[in-house]
Amino acid sequence: MLLLIAVTSKNEGKQCTMLENIFGLILKEIRSEKNISQEKLAEFSNLDRTYISLLERGLRQPTLTTIFKLSAALQITPQELIHKVYESYQHAKK
Amino acid sequence: MLLLIAVTSKNEGKQCTMLENIFGLILKEIRSEKNISQEKLAEFSNLDRTYISLLERGLRQPTLTTIFKLSAALQITPQELIHKVYESYQHAKK
DNA sequence: AAGAAATGCAGACTATAGTCTGTGGATATT
DNA sequence: AATATCCACAGACTATAGTCTGCATTTCTT
Numbered sequence: 001m002l003l004l005i006a007v008t009s010k011n012e013g014k015q016c017t018m019l020e021n022i023f024g025l026i027l028k029e030i031r032s033e034k035n036i037s038q039e040k041l042a043e044f045s046n047l048d049r050t051y052i053s054l055l056e057r058g059l060r061q062p063t064l065t066t067i068f069k070l071s072a073a074l075q076i077t078p079q080e081l082i083h084k085v086y087e088s089y090q091h092a093k094k
Numbered sequence: 095m096l097l098l099i100a101v102t103s104k105n106e107g108k109q110c111t112m113l114e115n116i117f118g119l120i121l122k123e124i125r126s127e128k129n130i131s132q133e134k135l136a137e138f139s140n141l142d143r144t145y146i147s148l149l150e151r152g153l154r155q156p157t158l159t160t161i162f163k164l165s166a167a168l169q170i171t172p173q174e175l176i177h178k179v180y181e182s183y184q185h186a187k188k
Numbered sequence: 189a190a191g192a193a194a195t196g197c198a199g200a201c202t203a204t205a206g207t208c209t210g211t212g213g214a215t216a217t218t
Numbered sequence: 219a220a221t222a223t224c225c226a227c228a229g230a231c232t233a234t235a236g237t238c239t240g241c242a243t244t245t246c247t248t
Contacts, residue, residue: 023158037194048237053195060235061158063205064117067176068183078180082161083173089162131224142207147225154205157235194245205234216223 021058022088026081028056030074045073115152116182120175122150124168139167 031041038056042049047069054060055070062070071078125135132150136143140163148154156164165172 017159019159019162039194049194050196050238051236053197054236057196063157063235064155064161064179065111065113066236067158067161068113068180077177079173079177082176083171085158086162086172133224143225144208144227145206147227148206151226157205160205190248192245192247194243196243197241199240200238202237203235205232207232208230210229211227212225213227214223214225216221218219218221 016058017061018092019085019089020061022092023061023085024056024058026084026088027052027070030076030081030084031056034074041070041073045069110152111155112186113179113183114155116186117155117179118150118152120178120182121146121164124170124175124178125150128168135164135167139163 031038036044038052039049041047042052045052045066047066051060055062067081068078071081074081125132130138132146133143135141136146139146139160141160145154149156161175162172165175168175
């Protein structure tokens with residue numbers, strides 16, 4: 001399990017939320033465990049490669065459809081993905 | 095459990111996806127079970143009342159943040175919410 | 189060390205999420 | 219029946235998700 005560092009990054013004055021960061025970290029973690037590149041994940045999920053990068057860096061957050069696409073590509077259920085995010089989020093809120 | 099009818103509704107030529115519809119139906123179901131109005135749900139989740147309506151009719155889909163807000167307001171975990179959506183989605187795909 | 193692969197980044201763009209206002213129809217309450 | 223509550227709907231708007239291109243930097247492989 002990742003050591004969570006609550007990093008706040010800046011994007012043109014827009015402050016990323018903790019949730020977006022956590023989602024990104026979890027996404028990157030799972031992708032790495034599956035040993036696939038962002039490019040492969042993008043291909044499998046039918047999303048743009050650079051968007052995967054944006055997600056992992058917490059600069060974007062996914063919609064429902066994107067969550068379903070990503071989890072399918074990672075071969076986990078969307079609830080598993082969200083559960084991991086939720087757990088980290090609850091932990092980080094303490 | 096709702097009897098799922100795969101209804102495709104139109105919005106200015108934009109076709110709603112099955113997933114958006116299913117999310118909307120599940121959201122409405124849970125809200126009704128909790129016996130609260132759209133207005134109350136909107137208030138508890140800090141979202142716009144008309145947007146709750148749009149979601150329930152499948153005319154919009156939520157982002158991650160919105161999923162977390164809604165589930166908190168409904169007093170369920172986000173993974174529980176997504177799980178229900180996933181189950182219905184898998185069922186409807188057959 | 190060189191080359192290939194992977195990823196970050198900026199900029200511009202399209203598509204759509206989310207808000208707000210006003211109005212009217214449907215349903216519930218009195 | 220009258221009134222209150224609930225919700226759909228249209229229209230306009232702001233904010234942001236997601237795409238695409240080009241290029242730089244980093245990481246990995248040989």
